[in-house]
Amino acid sequence: MTANARRLSPAAVHRLVTTTEPWLSCEDCFALLDEYVEARLADPSAIAPAMDVHMAACPACAEEAASLTILVAGDDDIDPEPALRRIASNASER
Amino acid sequence: MDRASAPTEPRDWLADLTASGREQDRALRDLHGLMIRAARHQVWRMRPMLVGAGHDTCEELANQAADDALASLLAKVHTFRGRSRFTTWAYKFAILQAATEVRRHAWRNREVRLDDAGVWPDGRPGPEQLAEAVDLATAVARAMVVALTGYQRRIAVALLVDGVPVDVLADRLGTTRGALYKTLHEVRTRLRRHLAGTGHLPGATEAGTR
Numbered sequence: 646m647t648a649n650a651r652r653l654s655p656a657a658v659h660r661l662v663t664t665t666e667p668w669l670s671c672e673d674c675f676a677l678l679d680e681y682v683e684a685r686l687a688d689p690s691a692i693a694p695a696m697d698v699h700m701a702a703c704p705a706c707a708e709e710a711a712s713l714t715i716l717v718a719g720d721d722d723i724d725p726e727p728a729l730r731r732i733a734s735n736a737s738e739r
Numbered sequence: 740m741d742r743a744s745a746p747t748e749p750r751d752w753l754a755d756l757t758a759s760g761r762e763q764d765r766a767l768r769d770l771h772g773l774m775i776r777a778a779r780h781q782v783w784r785m786r787p788m789l790v791g792a793g794h795d796t797c798e799e800l801a802n803q804a805a806d807d808a809l810a811s812l813l814a815k816v817h818t819f820r821g822r823s824r825f826t827t828w829a830y831k832f833a834i835l836q837a838a839t840e841v842r843r844h845a846w847r848n849r850e851v852r853l854d855d856a857g858v859w860p861d862g863r864p865g866p867e868q869l870a871e872a873v874d875l876a877t878a879v880a881r882a883m884v885v886a887l888t889g890y891q892r893r894i895a896v897a898l899l900v901d902g903v904p905v906d907v908l909a910d911r912l913g914t915t916r917g918a919l920y921k922t923l924h925e926v927r928t929r930l931r932r933h934l935a936g937t938g939h940l941p942g943a944t945e946a947g948t949r
Contacts, residue, residue, distance in 0.1 A: 650857040651900050658860075658876045660899040661883075662931055662940065665924045671917040678831050679823035702927070703920055705842075705905050708785075709834050716780050716834070717827050 665702045669695040674706045682713045685728040686721070700732055707732065752825040756816060767809075773826060774805035774812070777833035785838060788845040800844060804837035811836065842904040851903050851911050855889050856896050878939040879930065886933040887926060894919060895926045 653661075669677075677696060684691045700707040710732055718725035755766035779801040782789075786797065812832040819828055860876030883892055897903045898919065905916045912919075934940040 649854050652861045653858045654861050657900045671920045679827040683823045712834050
């Protein structure tokens, strides 16, 4: 044990062992992000397993997906909440 | 949100942007406006990270992010395939850039510890923390020592235990978000495989490396 040892919280344990399969890189996530957000807004239950897994494992990409969802929903004057709940639920399901 | 400037589609952005003269100038001006709008949306969304930053700082961050995002978009505009609306495709460049700028700004004076630290489970189980969870945390702590390389352990601790934003760590290490996420993928794969082997996680099917 080093002097700089860190406590491992339950949340950190979850982050360490969450699955990243099926694999999707951050670059591929960015390439698909616009399609993913429009599909989620059109149908919150749309199937996108690799993107959903990535959102659960990468908080930076998940934040940007949520932000884009709100921005696009604002343009279309629709409620972003169902899509946002679906994006956020990925983290709690894994 | 500035509803008055909300984009109207359909508009043939690709044609307008590749036109010449005033038509192209107008398209670039409109596109820059979209970038500012999306960047401002992102900066203000992440405003709580910017402790002590005033309105001017937020606007500077948004404007800088919009300029950088526009340059990035124009370099890739030939890759737009029309699988979403152009405005949705364009917004994501500004959102990515602004989010990255905010994280950098928020951490600009903060130290990032990248030592090969040991970890130990939070040994204070509350009513919600079952003995099973403590057992898993103990196993994860052990697995981090035996299943990871020193580099993997340092990255995992910084990003997943200390909560350093991935863009910030990428900057400090001179690498990319994607490269660090790939390292986390390897970390998680190794940990899951090890924990499946010790019986702490079910099945080994998804713990294999790709």
